[in-house]
Amino acid sequence: MKYRTIAVAAALGMSNSAFAQSSVTLYGILDTGIELVTHANAAGDRVVRMPGITGSVPSRWGMHGTEDLGGGLAAIFTLENGFNTRSGDINQGGRLFGRQAWVGMSGPYGTLTFGRQYTMSYWAILDSDALGPDIYGGLGSLDAYIPNARSDNTIAYKGTFSGVTVGATYSFGRDSAGTGNSPGQGTCAGSIPGNSQACRQWSAMLRYDSNAFGVAGSYDEQRGGPGAAANFFNGVAPLPLTSSGDKDVRMQLNGYFKLGQLKVGGGWLGRHVETVLPTVPDVRTNTFYLTGTYLVTPSVLVDGGLYRTVDQDQDTRATLAALRGTYLLSKRTAVYLQSGYVFNSAKARYTVSQGGGGTTPAAGTGQLGVMAGIRHTF
Secondary structure (H helix, E strand, O other), X not given: OEEEEEEEHHHHOOOOOOEEEEEEEEEEEEEEEEEEEOOOOOOXXXXXXXXXXXXXXXXXXXXXXXXXXXXOEEEEEEEEEEEOOOOOOEOHHHOOOOOEEEEEEEEOOEEEEEEEEEOHHHHHHOOOOOOOOOOOOOHXXXXXXXXXXXXXXXXXXXXEEOOEEEEEEEEOOOOOOOOOOOOOOEOOOOOEOOEOOOOOEEEEEEEEEOOOEXXXXXXXXXXXXXXXXEOOOOOOOOEEOOOOOOEEEEEEEEEEEEEOOEEEEEEEEEEEEEOOOOOOOXXXXXXXXXXXXXXXXXXXXXXXXXXXXXXXXXXXXEEEEEXXXXXXXXXXXXXXXXXXXXXXXXXXXXXXXXXXXXXXXXOOOOEEEEEEEEEEEO
16 A cells, blocks of 8 residues: 655645655565474474464565655655564564664665664675575574564665665664564663673675676674673573673675576575683584575466584584475465475574474474465555
């Protein structure tokens, strides 16, 4: 639905007003279905359920607005709510607009925005990982931060010039609501008087896109603070990151190319957690992935991916394979059938499903997930 209005300065009681064109777009996605997950607990039991968080993409509704200020400048904003279709509750720790809440300006030299928004980790991986925030597959099954790469109190800049996009964010306190930005990561509210580094976060991105291919790289650094932790989603207890000197860093290099109806993407995600206390060990992980998307007919889309993560410091490794088929009933409605399987090493407990937790297998146990669902956009 799209509503267009004329913003008249005279409505504020001013004479000799100028007219500015403005618009607000209401949009949303509803996505859910039924899934089966094997070995969903240490006893090896399976579960059949309607997942609590996501299907092919997370459900949401939002508003995006723009006002033309003339001279190539515009005022812009986005408010976006994430919700659980299964029960109607709000995600992102109960935040009303937990996915995005920002306002700013756009012009010939890019956009400058302020509020809760995505970090550059999100924008860097957007085109290389075909499955993205899918319940199976996507880097989110191995590192839940990636589909939740947002921060509060953030200043962000992004601009594109002749196919080259540069971007950066800086957060004064990445979790001001104190509800956690991704599962198991703890909280880090900030801003803290007398400690300018606690709970800070910054990210940067450089990418190039053409009609046939694209490449991207990003750097994302989170500082520790009261309540913060680093979760590796492998069954090992999260590491406390309570000092502002602690760092949780993610780096990416990725790319994609297009050939007719085929699109192939892949890349590397490296993570380095560095702590001040000698009793808390540093941990490095490396994840590699290859994904593909093929439009079989105008109504049938097939995509999938292969993901491999290695954590030598905690002696955990996993390989995840996923495949999804989507049938487009219309431009707005689709049904899909998808499956994923995770192969865990002897000490690893990665779960295949991002469907709301509660499906962690026993160490060394493989896990299968299958889901049939429906998605509608408006």
